[in-house]
Amino acid sequence: MNSSTDAFIRQLAATAGEVGKALPHESAALHVAGEASYIDDLPELAGTLHAALGLSPLAHGRLLGIDLEALRALPGVVAVFSAADIPGPNDCGPIVHDDPILAEGEVHYLGQPVFAVIAADRDVARRVAARAKEFLRIEPLPAVLTAREAHAQGRYVLPPAHLTREQSPGATRAAIVSAPHRLQGSLSVGGQEQFYLEGQISYAVPLEGGALRVHCSTQHPSEMQHAVAHALLLPANAVQVECRRMGGGFGGKESQSALFACVAALAASKLRRPVKLRADRDDDFMITGRRHGFEYDWELGFDDAGRILGVEIDLISNAGFSADLSGPVMTRALCHFDNAYWLPNVSMHGYSARTNTQSNTAFRGFGGPQGAIAIECILEAVARALGKDPLEVRRANFYGVGERDLTPYGQRVEDNIAAPMVDELVAQSGYAARRGEIAAWNAQSPVLKRGLALSPVKFGISFNVKHFNQAGALVHIYTDGSVLVNHGGTEMGQGLNTKVAQVVAHELGLPLARVRCTATDTTKVANTSATAASTGADLNGKAAQDAARQLRERLAAFVAQRAGGIDAAAIRFADSQVLLPDGTPLPFDTVVADAYAERVQLWSDGFYATPGLHWNRETLQGKPFHYFAYGAAVSEVVVDTLSGEYRLLRADLLHDVGRSLNPAIDIGQVEGAFIQGMGWLTMEELVWHPQSGALLTHAPSTYKIPTANDAPPIFNTRLFEGENPADSIHRSKAVGEPPLLLAFSVWLAIRDAISAAGDHRVDPPLRAPATPEAVLDAIEVVMR
Amino acid sequence: MSLSTDTRPIRFFHRGQIAEVEGAATTRSLLDWLRVDARCTGTKEGCNEGDCGACTVIVAELAERATAAPGTLVGGLSIRTVNACLQFLPTLDGKAVLTVEDLKTIAGGALHPVQQALVDCHGSQCGFCTPGFTTSLTACYERHCEAGTTPSRQQLADELSGNLCRCTGYRPILDAGQRMFELPTARLDTAPIVAALKTLSEQPPLHYAADGQQFFAPRSLDELATRFAAEPQARLVAGMTDMGLWVTKQFRELPLLISTTEVDELRRIEDGDGVLRIGAATPLEDAWRAIAARWPALEEMGLRFASLPVRHAGTMGGNVANGSPIGDSAPALMALDAALVLRRGERVRRLALDGFYLDYMKNALEPGEFVQAIEIPHGDAATTVRGYKLSKRYDCDISGLCAGFALRLDAQGSVAHVRLAFGGMAATVRRARSAEAALPGQPWTEATLEAAVTALAADFKPLTDLRASSGYRQRTAANLLRRLWLETRVEAPLPAAAISVWHRAAA
Incomplete structure (x- = not known):
């Protein structure tokens, strides 16, 4: 018997055309056969060399010297490069220029690359690089290792960000002070390693005239192109970056693939030989950053119904040693603190704390989850203080429809479907009945306690930076009628190429099998945006549709003219046929061949820019989002009050993807994000040595992501019926990030079970990740 | 020879x-x-x-x-x-x-x-x-x-x-x-x-050499014993589930390797004469299935022991001899009074597992000596045996804490026999002697349990590391004793379904 979700996918009505069908991932048959090529699988060119990075053994220090001569003299070493060898600026920071490619002057964290060893054999390069501390002279400096400590010292990578929206100046404080009920609290939420299965890798090949081709596992080929060009003082047109697919990205290959691309390119450029840099998993953990851990201090006032009257919160993120994307991550956190709730008076203060650890970066949700989890935690505290079901308090605070709908950043919520979605999920999941059953079960269970929670999601779609919201595509129709698509997005497993190919196939009335997507390549579509912020299909789908539509119109015009001037707009493309207004079918391939013979241009570019966006990054006001995506989840757990162990027993997910481009792929995104989010909030604990600053959880042996046994035995996922009111690609909605927040329900259900252990008298002081130890700590407090 | x-x-x-x-x-x-x-x-x-x-x-x-x-x-x-x-x-x-x-x-x-x-x-x-x-x-x-x-x-x-x-x-x-x-x-x-x-x-046993390194794969126990006694500087290699990392992550040199896994005599499981005898080169998966067949309460420990591919490659003897302080087999084996058969040249000796671990990653093996088999006495059928593992993840995680317990009550409900062994609490897996000492002859009541819990506090001074804090280890070690009591108390013992979140309904 297969799962109910599988049955749901299979029973979805077939749609006309390729859009909306539950088609397999375009590479699925290659994946399962081991025939899908990742960068390390590409045949190596003759003369290929391998690089490995020598890392700082200290969290902070003055770099006095590197014994390069001794390193270069070791057997098998072809070359060793340090910062001094970089012709251009030693920087690969995406926004602020504070990210050295190789350390210079100071080392800022334990694991920071200081030099690169090049050898014919990867193993030789690794062995030499692993001896880094023998060849480095570093004078230790005091290191700051936690965000709280950095905040106390006022050490930030960027100026603090304040977002206050209140009914009158000072109203937030006043509302808190005069409210019938007042609460304050703190929360600590850990970071998360992306753990893309394919680690960071770049393979740089020298081309004629000093140019370079870099095969890079990256979500942002254009930025890699610019980073390499910048560091090597090359014009952008001399650097080609290509990526067919990634073995997962999750944000970790948005900005932080740059260091690897730059080092491989530097070595290839200097040595005029192909150079591959594939970081070992441990090095990948030690070098790159991840999801920002956040600390929160909050205070609020609320009424008897649990409605928030005023709330003030400090959000302190652990940015690591440099800015990287910490600014935009904090912005998104501030813009998601509201989640699905109307906050009449709110004052938020965001601090991006500078610590001597890896520089934290994008990770699916990009601050959104860190913003929204705080309000969910706060609403639970309100519910417990009032003795109400948290769901009741959530409903009391939902944004209204046509009223109570202004976000703290000034955008109105005009597409709110949170309430009807939650109603539907409550019914589907049997929430109310299970509440009672669980209370009864807990009453007779002395050791194990069950918990249940429902959490909603509202997530803003678009880059918070206006100019990133653009995309380009190229569509070629060859004379045999086969179609090739190239666009600026990257494939990291999310099915972007499948969706874009579906859009193109749909436009041209072809089956998906006739359309192929090629590697993302900066020589084809220029100036692309990162495949990030869930916008891949929204942007690139529209751009590819634009290109395909031009081709369809050109072919229709050709057919119309040839048929003696019939109405081109009445010609349809379907089932591999071009259908004349009278129904006469012409084979698509024949029409294409004829059009070629008549010198019709059979390729086209396409472009898209999301309309209506504006954003003031000083005031944090504007319309940063094209629309919102919604979802809700109910999770049930059982917790052991003796050990703190727990298990997710059941999850019911309902998610809004508008009118799905591909329900199978969308459900894959929803479920995958949910389990990934659950990992973040439960087992995925990052531990740094409290004195040395060494990351101790630097491999899957010590950093635990969920396995098949962590997926709940009852796992029901459904897509909400409806279409995107905004003019998106085929009225679909972005799906990459929003469902990650559905996993709040797991963490909240654990809190509910802990709360049950204390007869719901005490709000459990549960941190995240909720490891068994964290759970037991909270249990001891509620049972005290 | x-x-x-x-x-x-x-x-x-x-x-x-x-x-x-x-x-x-x-x-x-x-x-x-x-x-x-x-x-x-x-x-x-x-x-x-x-x-x-x-x-x-x-x-x-x-x-x-x-x-x-x-x-x-x-x-x-x-x-x-x-x-x-x-x-x-x-x-x-x-x-x-x-x-x-x-x-x-x-x-x-x-x-x-x-x-x-x-x-x-x-x-x-x-x-x-x-x-x-x-x-x-x-x-x-x-x-x-x-x-x-x-x-x-x-x-x-x-x-x-x-x-x-x-x-x-x-x-x-x-x-x-x-x-x-x-x-x-x-x-x-x-x-x-x-x-x-x-x-x-039909090929002869493998002797392979490259670049100054040698690898021997003897097929008979005598040949293995002779080879290792003659070249005690060699490293014995079995499943490589730990030694593999010495190479891939630590870049250690291993110039002379002798494999144990081609010796059929080391891969036998014999169950008779009151003893379950497991050859040292038996894959962990097979070994633990044999153990769980006799002591079904240990089945879950087997499922959570590393991962299936690691249990396929890794061996029982390798796991025991490696002697990690958080190894999953040793607490249960120690609770069962397991003994090791040790071989050096022609000499064979038996040593209780309880006496095998000397200090952190140090054991009683002499140069050229190796573990030949693990012998687990069947013991009294009335003895309750439990293996409990605490970790951040169910599958394939190294324990923060691991416990192996054996307990038998007499007809009056007093403790007749007890073994309480813990991993993750000290530099080696070892028994909680003070807690054990508090129990024999005592009625198996909550007061007795709490006396053992009090005594347990003197048994171990666990460390804080990335898997768990010292405090968590202390508290849960005590709580696992409480779990044992709740499962075995004379009046209204709790079934597994009421005590473990991992309990599986019978298939």
């Missing part, structure tokens, strides 16, 4: 023919050989330490030589999944290696049912972990087809304990694991493999 000094190449069956390897380092991993030397890049490197499963491959041996568990037998072969990153190439000698590249061949050029099911159920996203899942599911498929059974979703999840996927959330992969049995069958043709392995079995 005289020891052979003739070297020969490594030979194993791969992609329909016998591969012959010379010149590669003795510690070259199967993964590097596949990807770099054989250019079969379907098998992926995700972590290079046996924890992600992207490099999972199937290793097949002749059924008759494998002294293998019945559950692994398929058409004259014993097949097991292993992590290619942890296998030193010489250990493949005389075996067959099946990778994701073999599957379409099995299916006559089309997608294999495992592959087709993964496509149909949308079981791949980024695709990087997929070849590893595919091979794990293929081994599962072959075993169940052979037996005429199909796995439950729970069994499938257990089969996949060594495969990480970061994209899907696993539901579609589990669906595929069920769907694959609904598609037209395609079975591995084992005949050519059996024939090739029979030919290879």
